[in-house]
Amino acid sequence: MPLVYCNYGIRDYRKKPISINTRGYWEFQCTLSGKNRLQKLGKTVREYDNDPNFWISTPDSAHGWTSLEKEPSEIAVFHFSEVPESLSCIFKGRTTVSTRLDQQTLKTIADMAQKMMPLVYSPNYTSNLQYEICCRQLCLIFLHNTEFLLENIPWDHNKQTVRASIAWYCTYMNEGVGIQETAEKMGYSVSQLRKIFIRTRGEGPCKVFEECRMNRARELIQHGTMSMIEISMECGYNNQSSFSRAFRKYNSMSPLQFKKLCRSTRHPLSIDQIREHERK
Template sequence: MQKTEPSNTNPTLKEQKDHGTFSFPCGLYETYDDKNWNGVKHHWHDELEILYFMEGEFELVINMNIYTITDECFYFVNSGELHSILAKTSVKESAVVFHPRILNFDSYDIAQSRILQPMMKGELYFPRCIKPEHPVFSRLKQEYLEIVNAFYQNGFAPINEYQMVTNDLASQLFIRAGLLKILAFLEQYQLLSVKEHTDDDYRVEIIKNSLAYIHQHYGEKFYVHTLAQNAGLNEQYFCRFFKKYIGKTPVAYINEYRIGRAITLLQDTQRPVMDICLDCGFHNLGNFLKEFRKKTGMTPLQYRKSFSQTHKSK
């Protein structure tokens, strides 16, 4: 495999989504027995993420590794790591996503130099998983639940169906303190580690660059051989490589992403279906309708009508 240089500096490669607010980049995501929540697709971000799996069965993918989760546990996602979650049953799951800059100190003390600065630079990593049998688990759980509770105090602000933020100063201080205590417990049990570069880093960058290209050019006409060429691989190998790590072929992923964008436009605008079809990269209406029905079980107009009626009744 031809190696490509990592390109983490390109902001377009990252998830285009705000976690928390500009002044306090920390958000809480929760789902409880929501049968409509299937998980989250492959993405990555600069922020760190603490995942608390409470009940249900999940498939968590981080970079090149797949984790099957059936019991209560914590997982950690470090900055820039490609990850996805698939919910296989009705689940209870929670996540706190935060930028490490909210923990910085003005004074350059030992915590700043040995933990916070290396974490900001992506040189110090969280452990991957903490399970109940580990002696630190109960302490992490207590602090995590205190952080969750702080989001609900003094007028939390739901951003959408799943994300919550808080603009309350006291709540932000409690959240910051809780995150620092979690870092302290991890340091106490020597669970923070220095980042080691492996061949998987290059494989992850190939996938991230390929997904970024699709997300940027989904409205244009392009072919799989373009993705393969950008990755420095032959097309046949690239297709096998992509399917192995994403779980579907490049063509299936491209169509699914385009339909997802079309769904958003149907929800948010009254634009004609044909315009949406063309803007989302489908140059054949019949193919667009077929892929849309495969994803939703409806035609675009039926979907728009159903979505409108559902939200009017709320």
């Protein structure tokens, strides 16, 4: 993801507007202070209800920049030759998307621009890696602040996100991780990950993760080589009491009752078989 251009500083788009043209690269433009406006071909200055200060435009976007403000603005601009699919797939016919960032995030982007500028004009052997890190950080910042665009993420991408989330959670379950840690690892906020799960599976991640814990618990109990305390810890519970309450609520029987049932049947039991046994 080469960074082909980066600039940072004070600009007066009112006195010296940027003419409408096609950049040929992915443009990340952030107004750090003041107010700037995007212009499109054949259109007047575009008005935004939410007053954005961060825009991303595709390589074929013909646009320019202007301002109605009397004072100059501070900007940061990045041009990349490519971006991750997780960002490009949200455009779906759009050539520009925008959002609004808070002051702390704007400062983060300002710091990134100041760090990247010297590398663009005097690259070194680590430059390409730093370009890629910068691009991914900018993409994450944008996606974290653009909830409505999740509606446009392709179904297959959502399914892959759900599968990856479940796989990661199951791997680190014994460390007591939850939805917060999983969402951060996947590059989403908690609310974004919850929407993806509900849209894809019809249920939230908390319910899915609890099912994962119970599946592992039943498997370990049926295997018969670990104590209940060890199983509790392996399934991410702080203590055996919490594990027992959760197990009883989910399976309609205690872990010890389930263990006795497994011994009597002498073969693995699914959750449906357990509930069928309870009805009898």
